Amino acid sequence: MTLSSLSSHELDFIDDDEFHEECGVVGIWTTQDAASLTALGLHALQHRGQEASGIVTYDGNQFHTHRGLGLVGEVFDDPRVIASLPGGMGIGHNRYATTGETQLRNVQPLYGDFEFGGFAVAHNGNLTNAQLLKQSLVRRGCLFQSSTDSEVFIHLIAISLYSNVIDRFIDAIKQVQGAYSLVALSKDMLIAARDPLGVRPLILGKLPYIQDENSWVVASETCALSSMGADFVRDIEPGEVIIIDHDGVRSIHPFADNTSSRFCIFEYVYFARPDSVIENKSVYMARKKIGAELAKESHVEADVVVPVPDSGVPAAIGYAEASNIPFELGIIRSHYIGRTFIEPTDQIRNLGVKLKHATNRAVINGKRVILIDDSIVRGTTSKKIVEMVRAAGAIEVHLRIASPPTQHSCFYGIDTPAEEKLLAHTHSIDEMCKLIGADSLGFVSADGLYRALQEDKRNNQNPQYCDACFTGDYPIPLTDHDMQLVKSK
Ligand code: SF4
Secondary structure: OOOHHOOHHHHHHHHOOEEOOOOOEEEOOOOOOOOHHHHHHHOOOOOOOOOOOEEEOOOOOOEEEEEEEOOOOHOOHHHHHHHHHOOEEEEEEEEEEOOOOOOOOOOOOOOEEEEOEEEEEEEEEEEEHHHHHHHHHEEEEEOOOOOOOOOHHHHHHHHHHOOOOHHOOOOOHOOOOOOEEEEEEEEEEEEEEOOOOOOOEEEEEOOOOOOOOOEEEOOOOOOHHHOOEEEEEEEEOOOOOEEOOOOOOEEEEEOOOOOOEEEEEEHHHHHHOOOOEEEOOEHHHHHHHHHHHHHHOOOOOOOEEOOOOOOOOHHHHHHHHHHHHOEEOOOOEEEOOOOOOOOHHHHHHHHOOOEEEEOHHHHHHHOOEEEOOOOEEEEOHHHHHHHHHHHHOEEEEEEOOOOOOOOOOOOOOEEEEOOOHHHHOOOOHHHHHHHHOOOOEEEEEEEHHHHHHHOOOOOOOOOOOOOOHHOOHHHHHHHHHHHHHHOOO
16 A cells, blocks of 8 residues: 555545654752642643553652553543642652653653652653663563663662762663653652753752742643742753752752753754743743744745644744735644544545644635645555545645654654654655646755754764754664564674
């Protein structure tokens, strides 16, 4: 079966054609209600993972845990659940399963009882040497309870010969490779850490309305702070470990010689919520600027600029402003289609029900349309949308993409298909355009993307971001993946 042979009806139902977000983490250090605050933060980070959610709190005597499959609102819908999580310190996690199947035992935060007391960890990112570490840990007698890569942190901390929690934690993170933004909770402290290249975001905030001055929040994105009424303090730096305890906040840099940021450029394009601010850059404004660069680089005469909602919207506004072509909502997205939507019967399938998107004929009919989307993964969604826009009366459909062609898989915590399933890996832009059925197809260049983010241009000697899914330049070794390749030869 080829892409070009599929009808749009069939395309509605075949496998997902989107990148999937990684995970979201929250940590709270205050005097009360850590569980409610953590749940509010996780709710704001729902876009980073929708398959499972969990919270661990500590009340000064013991740890309390609740984890479940589903959205935050489903897992914590019963007030008795939050009431069963007392304490002023807590961490939470939203999961999209990048490794390990979605089962309750894989839902984070992970918790272990150590000789120094309880310890819970929540991880956003993906480790690239987890399998290698796991093999050696299993040989040493460690019993893994889950299939998630994050569990190696628990075992590395458990077997560390250092005597205190912080030294054990640092000992563990020095052995892992990959992307991680971590929050961890012991009975004495909240710990937050980013990998040496800071691939995934992590920020520090403060709870101004709580009388105790020593009330802190860590979270994946600033949008979580708004939902908790917290103030932004700063981004946690690449390679930085933050320790929050009864004496306040302190910062250590265990990788002092080896830190230069390679933040995931795709967070700006797609993953982060548009109202978040990362590295002092508004994600929304960055997306608008990417759209403006796209307009400069691949202008085409047209009557209307139409975003593919939701993530294409800010780039389409930027494109429309830069090209002086009117912006219109020509595609409406249904927000009520969940991942667990039951596959419809053939009868319904034949009705051609469009599950996710519907066209707004009033602004498309008889028009030359520029469609703006954030990325092309397998191309199935793009083909379907172009077909729908034509069916709504468009006389020309020009597809513009607010990222360079995605030619490579991500190994740092974003769920992407294998390389050979990425349309841009196997096809030229002209071939992609033909398969998708657009009149023309254009992508913003890597330099255009860097310019939009206020960097001069991509510099191979010193790239400021991880952009490996466009360039194949992986900044962190892919140890497990390379071992797999060697084995399969
Ligand atoms: S490979 Fe792509 S998606 Fe993955 S971290 Fe790098 S830029 Fe982000």
